[in-house]
Every structure is written in structure tokens, then in C-alpha cells.
Amino acid sequence: MAGKALILVENLSVPFDRRVWQESCTLRDAGWEVHVICPKGATIDTESEVVIDGVHIHRYPLKAATGGPLGYLREYSSALLHTYRLARKLGPVDVVHACNPPDLLFLVAGRLKRRGARFVYDQHDLVPELYLSRFGRGQDFLYRAVRWLERRTYRSADVVISTNGSYRDVALSRGGKQPDEVFVVRSAPSVDRFYQVEPDESIKRGKPYLLCYLGVMGPQDGVDYALRALASLRDDLGRDDWHAVFCGAGDTFEAMVALSRELGLADRVEFTGRIPDEDLMRYLSTADVCLAPDPLNPLNDVSTMNKIMEYMAMGRPVVSFDLQEAKVSAGDAAVYAPANDEAEFAKLVARLLDDPEERLRMGEIGRERVSGPLSWERSKAALLSAYEAVLLLLA
Template sequence: MTAADAPRVLIIVQNLPVPFDRRVWLECLALRDVGYDVTVICPQGRGTGAFQVIDGITIRAYPPYAPGGSALSYVAEYAYSFTATAYQLARVRRAGRFQVMQACNPPDIFWPLAKLLRRVDGTRFVFDHHDLSPELYRSRFPEGARLPLRGLYALERATFRTADRVTSTNESYAAIARSRGGKDASRVTVVRTGPDPDRLKPAEADPDRRRGRRYLVAYIGVMGPQDGVDLALEAANIVVNQLGRTDVSFTLIGGGDSWDDLVAQRDRLGLQDYVEMPGRVPDEYVISVLSSADLGLSPDPKNPLNDVSTMNKTMEYMAFAMPVVAFDLRETRVSAADAARYVPANDVELFAKEIVGLLDDAETRAIMGKKGRERIERELAWQHQRTGYVNVFDELTGRRER
């Protein structure tokens, strides 16, 4: 098959730039490797341009919109993103029709574009189900108005109805696609966001990452209102200022809506010397920190969204053979199994004590880390998820039958 004959796939993602969105980037590479021509429309990352071709993947990006944190600001953000995406779509379609369009959520707003492409070009639609938008709203705005929530349920239903196939990140999400979304089980495929163990693996530890202390505790992930980084900071405060453990450094990597507030919280707690918060950093920095850390934190609090969501950071810690401390969430247990210690929901004091207990037990840390790495290699790695994902596209384009 020549490049001109390759089936074209369009992937739309709104909440993260590509290739920073690891799941979407692994999906892009998987499709490329079996002969698809992949184009991505997404927001621009820091320091990147509007047009890039990376490893054969075409990326068309638009300037990001920074939400203000209120429900109304998200409405404005999504309206802007839909318009910017539609504009980029009009441009990339000039090169020819797309056989398949994939939209990732949140938000659940791109189904009208899928309907338009289906009507004009016969394009099939894959809904890559990353998040539960109604539960996300309930978690961020527990006292929020009911009208926006009803609107989110309506948008979700429209997305499910429009989709030819749904790829869900775990069994909990797949069950929602079948029940709330009304999708037949044959049209729903679980594609977990498994890390690539060949890329994410322990390297040589860098003692400087510990900043002169015996232990290093790490966090990597988004820093939004529902991600629990504020709870991680409270736990660090207990570890350092109440339990007197001045032999522990913390490095919390990532950015998001709450980053500025979290830095201010750290400073109020007097933890500037103990907690490093560098924001989003290059992969080399992440690998260096995770290779040097003694354990990883998954402080996501129990709420309607987190309890049924798969946390990518948990599996990334496992890929680096790190034990995990997490709140007791249903899908976190499915992912981590014996590689994590589980703390009753949102109990920060017990979370802090579990951190200290594991730091003081090197033998248990080693056993848990080994189990986590083995679980990634044998069951959860992207290589075990990739085939099911590619099969969805092969079925929709008729390539599997041929």
C-alpha cells in the first residue's frame, strides 16, 4: 500500500495537546504502524506551532483557551474549542476524505462533526471514552446547578448514539457505555491506557533528585480540582511538620487549572524546601525523578468520577517498579492490585502514615515494586491493548475482512 492509498484517520482531542496526551499518542503510533494516515486536531502545547509532523503523525493545533474554573468558563472554553476544531477540520479535509474520525472526551461535543462527515463522506465514528463528563461536573461542582448536569448527560447520550464504536478505558466505563449509552456489547471495546514498558522503565537513579535527603516521594499527573494534589500537600505537611520526618523530599510533577493555587498552598504550609513543583517538564526529567523515587502518590479522592476511573499515573509508577500509596478506589484496585497500599477514602492522616510506613520498610517496597512492574509487563502494557484498538479501525474500514 502506498502512502496515497493509506486510509485516513482523524483524531480530535481537546483537553491535552498531542503528543503530551500519552494515550492518544500511543493510539496514533499504533495506527501508523499498520498503515493508517493519521491526522490529529488538538490545542497547542507550550512552545509548539500550529502545524507539526512528528514521527509521521500530522498535528494541526489551535491556541489553547484557559478556563477560569467556573462552570460558565467551561462552556466558553468548549464553544471556542468546537469552533477552532471545525475550522481546522475544514482545512485538513481538503487533502481528501477521512475513513474514520475518532473523538476523545471530555468534552462530549464533537458528535455533530462526526454526523456531518458521515453524511458527506461516509466517515465512521469512534468515541474514545476517556472520562465521564457528568461525573466530572459532579466532582468539580458538587453543589452545582442541575441544568448543566442535564446538558452533559444529553451530550453524552448524543455522542454514544452517534458512535459506530466505543473504546473504553476500563470495564467500569464499558458498563456505562452499554447501560447509560445504550451501546451493544459488540460495539464496545475495552482499551486500557497501558504504559509502554520499553520506554517507561527504571533508569539509573540520580541522587541529586533527593535534594540531600534519604527518601524521595513522587507525584506525576494533572493538577486539577479533582486530582487530590491538595491532599498530597496536606499529607506532606503531616509527614514533615507533624511527624518530624525531615528526611523526605517530595517532587510533584504536572500542571493544570489548580497549579497556582497548589503552589500557594505549599508555601502557606512552609514546605518550599521539601516539596518541589516544577510544572510540566520534559520526559527526561520525569524519567530521572521516577527512577530515583522510593514511592509514588495517587491521592485522587473518592468521588463519582475517580472511583470508576483508571489513573494513568498509578500504572506509570508501576512501570518504574515503584510501590504506590492510593486512596481506596474501585478501578485503582483493578489496576494496581498488590502494588499499592490502599487508604480509606480521603483520610489524609492515614495517607501520610502509610507513606512513612512504606518508606521505613525497604523490603516491602521492593516486593511491591516488583509485582507492579511484572503486572505491567504481563497484563497492562500498551502492547497488550494495541491489537484490540487497531482491530476496531480495521473492522470499520474493511481491512480486517481483506
């Protein structure tokens, strides 16, 4: 047994959080006793305690934030109290592995460090950039506060896990970490969990083509850009040969449903909410083009979009805006509209719909990238290297 690892997550339940679940299983297979503390899901992952495939999961009830920054303060305060309560019940651990956001879990990690644990900071998001992109309030007092919390988290961490090279650069520069303290563990889907099934033509609602969006629906995720692009596809380009499905949920879900009605898209755009994996495979196997409408903002430009990686794992061609890390991930598996240009985004969708050979070529490129240089097998090795560095500190 390598030791006892405790993974802390606040923004998603586990195993619904694919990255955290893959990390948990990788550590379990390497001989670690793995415990996860996370919130309960609304409709899935609802048990308070469960052991799944040898991973011990401890969940707490959490009401999602509403009403802007103050709502998040209430959410995070509740999450911290529950996380600390459950961590105390578990007793001593060798490694505490905190996944942000928020950059507050160092408070729990600090208490465990005083009992001999080492702290791995798994930086899923750059929270200062997330704040700027989500709320549009500029570099105000709250922005300076989240910068301070990020600095405290970096300072407390023995090892930092970054999701891509851009995040690693921030850990080295803004975080002041040393190169041997930062490990890039890319968010790569397990190709075993993303598999082709027989296309379901009924999903297309009688249209020749299906467009698909998969992911969270928050203010920074660009679902509104996608909907306006689809309105342009219909109105400006005269295309009436498609149906679109948006899979996922989030705090702008209802607003996006309302926007689709305002744009007159209610009869051709379907919102599924969160769906089981088997349904997701059915939608993605049927899709002709997948949408990554994340707009250019301080966060999105340097973040790896899970949706793009998952589209690629399914061999689907992608339309994206021109973002730095989107291009690193997708390469020639995507086409890129100028940042935030909805009309050009629509034109690229139309171009791909008219070119089945290009769609096939792009899909093959994406599948090869996710199975090769961007595979989870490579990320596994990086994760285990990070833990080897931690073990040296424990020795």
C-alpha cells in the first residue's frame, strides 16, 4: 500500500467528475487507499457514503450558489464546514489532494498538514481569471481577494498539478513554484468510456444533420454564443436541415432555454439536462458536428476544454472559437472561428455539414490525438510522478 490519499472536491460530485474519478482509479491501481470528499449530486451520486470500485466516497449536501459572489460565499462556507467535518472523521492521511475551485481548500489541507500529511494542489481552474470572466467586475476588491487566496494555496502546496502548459506557466510565475514541484496532468478522457454505438436517427427529429453541445452551462461557457450562431445558421445562411441537442446543466440552464425561445429556436434546439453515459454515447455517436462555443476571455483562452477532448474521443469534428489552449488540444480536429464571432462560427458549421469527407478526416485526427499524445495513459504517468515526488517528502 502506497499510503492513504484524501481527495477534496467542491464543484462536482464523484464519480460524475470524470477527471477526479480517473485520478482516483489511477491512484487506487497504484496501491493507494483512496478517499474522496465531495458534494452530493442533485439526481445522481446522492448517497452519503459509498465504496465504488474500491474508492471510498464521502458526500455532503450542498446548495448551489445563486445571486452572484455573495451566493458563492455562502456555498463555499457550507462546503468548507462539511469537508472539514468529514476529514476529521477519516483521521490521519498521508496526502491531501485538493481540487479547485474554490481556492479555499488549503484551509482544510493546512490542518491535515499539521498532522503530517503532504498537500497536492490540483488546479482545475485559474480562479482569478474565472472571476474576471464570470462576473465582469474587473480587478476589484473581490478579485484581489481571490488572488490572495490563490497565493496562499500555492504557498501551502508541496506539489502542484496543472491541467496544461499555460496553467503550469502560471504556477511557476504567479505561484512562485519550482519546476520540479509542478506536474502537467492533462484532462484526457478515457477512451474506454467513450465508445461508438449505433447512431439513433430519431434524435435528428427528421433532419439530415445533428449538432451537439456537451458540457456545463455557466456564464463563461458560451451556450448563448452557440444559440446566436445557430440563429445565424438558420436566418443568414438559410439552413433548415439540422437539429441541435445541448447536453448538460448549470446555473444558466434556464436562461439558455429561454434564450432559445427568444431566438425562435425552440422547435430545433433540445436541452437534455445531465444524462447517463449511455445516452451521451448515443447522442455523440449520432452527431455530425460538435460545438465548442467557449468565448475568448481571460479564463477560456488558457484552459483545456473537457468537451473538446470528449468530442475528439468520439471521433467528432469540432467548431471552436480561436482560443490558445483549444488549438493545443484539438489541432486539426477542429476549425476555428475568429474569437466571439458568431456569424463566422455559423459559417464553419455550415461548411462542415456540406463536407462529409472533411468531417471524417477531422474525427479520425481527434481520435488519434486522444488515443496517443493527449491520452489519459500519459496523464496517468504524470500523476504518478507527482505522487512519487510527494512520497519523497514523506520519507
